[in-house]
Amino acid sequence: MENPLMFLKPILLISIAGISLIFAYWLGYKATGNIWVVTVASLTLLLILEPIVIYAMLKELPGRGALIGFFLGATGLIATVAL
Numbered sequence: 001m002e003n004p005l006m007f008l009k010p011i012l013l014i015s016i017a018g019i020s021l022i023f024a025y026w027l028g029y030k031a032t033g034n035i036w037v038v039t040v041a042s043l044t045l046l047l048i049l050e051p052i053v054i055y056a057m058l059k060e061l062p063g064r065g066a067l068i069g070f071f072l073g074a075t076g077l078i079a080t081v082a083l
Contacts, residue, residue: 040081047074 028038051070054060062070 040077043077047077 025035025038025042028041029035032038047070051062
């Protein structure tokens with residue numbers, strides 16, 4: 001290992017992201033009073049935005065298995081909200 005401090009920046013960024021996520025869930029819970037609404041909103045945004053961000057950053061399209069998983073996840077999310 002050349003430089004043990006090279007892990008410091010990613011660990012710091014991951015910690016900031018985790019704290020921000022917990023704070024966002026807390027604010028969502030305070031605003032809605034229902035953690036499940038916050039969870040569904042969070043998962044919906046992940047389902048919609050993450051593929052867009054990945055394509056924008058890496059110009060990589062999903063393979064067949066990832067596409068099937070995406071559609072099954074979207075179907076499950078719609079079923080959760082609708083039922």
